[in-house]
Amino acid sequence: MSEEVKKIKITIDGKTTEVPEGTSILEAARTIGGQAVPPAMCYYSTLENSGGRCRTCLVEVTKGSDADPRPMPKLMASCRTAAMDGMEVKNATSERTLEARKGVTEFLLLNHPLDCPVCDQAGECHLQDLSYEHGLETTRTEFERRTFDHDDIGPYIKLNMNRCILCARCVLLANQLTEQREHGILFRGEKAEISTYLNKALENDFIGNVIDVCPVGALTDRTFRFQSRVWFTKPMNAHRNCPTCSGKAVLWMKGEKILRVTARKDIYGEVHDYICNTCRFETKEVSAWNIEGPRHIDRHSVISTNHYEKPENMVKRIDSESAKEISKADEKWEKDKKLL
Ligand code: SF4
Numbered sequence: 001m002s003e004e005v006k007k008i009k010i011t012i013d014g015k016t017t018e019v020p021e022g023t024s025i026l027e028a029a030r031t032i033g034g035q036a037v038p039p040a041m042c043y044y045s046t047l048e049n050s051g052g053r054c055r056t057c058l059v060e061v062t063k064g065s066d067a068d069p070r071p072m073p074k075l076m077a078s079c080r081t082a083a084m085d086g087m088e089v090k091n092a093t094s095e096r097t098l099e100a101r102k103g104v105t106e107f108l109l110l111n112h113p114l115d116c117p118v119c120d121q122a123g124e125c126h127l128q129d130l131s132y133e134h135g136l137e138t139t140r141t142e143f144e145r146r147t148f149d150h151d152d153i154g155p156y157i158k159l160n161m162n163r164c165i166l167c168a169r170c171v172l173l174a175n176q177l178t179e180q181r182e183h184g185i186l187f188r189g190e191k192a193e194i195s196t197y198l199n200k201a202l203e204n205d206f207i208g209n210v211i212d213v214c215p216v217g218a219l220t221d222r223t224f225r226f227q228s229r230v231w232f233t234k235p236m237n238a239h240r241n242c243p244t245c246s247g248k249a250v251l252w253m254k255g256e257k258i259l260r261v262t263a264r265k266d267i268y269g270e271v272h273d274y275i276c277n278t279c280r281f282e283t284k285e286v287s288a289w290n291i292e293g294p295r296h297i298d299r300h301s302v303i304s305t306n307h308y309e310k311p312e313n314m315v316k317r318i319d320s321e322s323a324k325e326i327s328k329a330d331e332k333w334e335k336d337k338k339l340l
């Protein structure tokens with residue numbers, strides 16, 4: 001018989017949640033949701049040993065636990081700190097945390113080019129979101145940014161090392177999901193960079209997933225580069241019978257054309273069902289997919305600005321008065337349509 005896992009209570013920004021013992025503060029915060037959830041640039045729930053590298057998830061622990069209520073003197077990386085019974089944590093309500101997050105954002109942007117206008121990741125970049133919320137308007141650094149040439153690592157993936165924040169997600173993914181890792185972080189400190197061994201191409205069946213886990217635009221899809229801004233495309237849930245992966249994907253369409261295929265991400269931008277290279281890069285004919293319908297994108301994302309979803313789906317997300325109005329308009333539209 002399996003042993004029962006002990007549950008513990010933790011309070012984050014005044015909201016209490018109950019989680020199994022051993023859960024990190026970050027995962028506990030995700031069970032609460034909203035403002036209580038710290039941002040995460042390197043942690044990725046489906047990759048073992050991720051986290052602890054970027055420091056964006058720092059939080060203030062104002063009470064260690066019921067057993068030892070002393071506050072923790074330093075800010076803690078919530079992705080790597082276990083929740084304790086009776087622990088009290090401040091995220092969005094902590095001045096110290098917000099100040100530190102500003103510093104971390106400034107640090108991440110030290111070498112990162114401000115090239116969002118030409119970057120394919122714009123609109124779905126976690127660093128872009130972070131800098132909107134916590135970034136400075138100007139840079140204080142007087143030093144030149146370190147720069148690298150762009151590199152085609154394999155037939156499908158473009159590496160723009162200038163944008164890399166060395167979160168190591170792509171390396172962990174290649175280690176844990178593909179048969180053989182062919183790239184890694186070479187050198188140390190300021191010289192550290194992502195590179196393939198002896199410029200070997202990344203061709204493994206599942207290697208395309210590094211594009212989805214990369215929080216910035218350092219790894220992009222060569223079959224999609226510069227074809228469209230993501231917010232001009234329509235994301236559709238679709239699936240196909242694939243012998244290699246689950247075949248569950250999102251098709252990013254413009255008109256009847258599939259411009260890009262990605263795995264499905266949750267609200268924290270994380271993939272739980274990775275897809276193979278064939279689905280991602282080589283299956284761009286609409287007839288090859290069973291299209292389920294529009295994918296709901298959170299209204300906070302710039303991608304949702306083109307309102308491609310059906311009114312029924314929108315109705316669920318707005319207040320009941322407006323919902324009634326929309327339903328009426330919808331009924332009228334259905335009637336009018338029959339008259340056309
Ligand atoms: S290339 Fe992307 S996923 Fe890989 S370490 Fe750099 S930022 Fe992280």
Ligand code: FES
Nearest residue numbers: 052054055057079
């Ligand atoms: S997300 Fe916790 S250190 Fe990066």
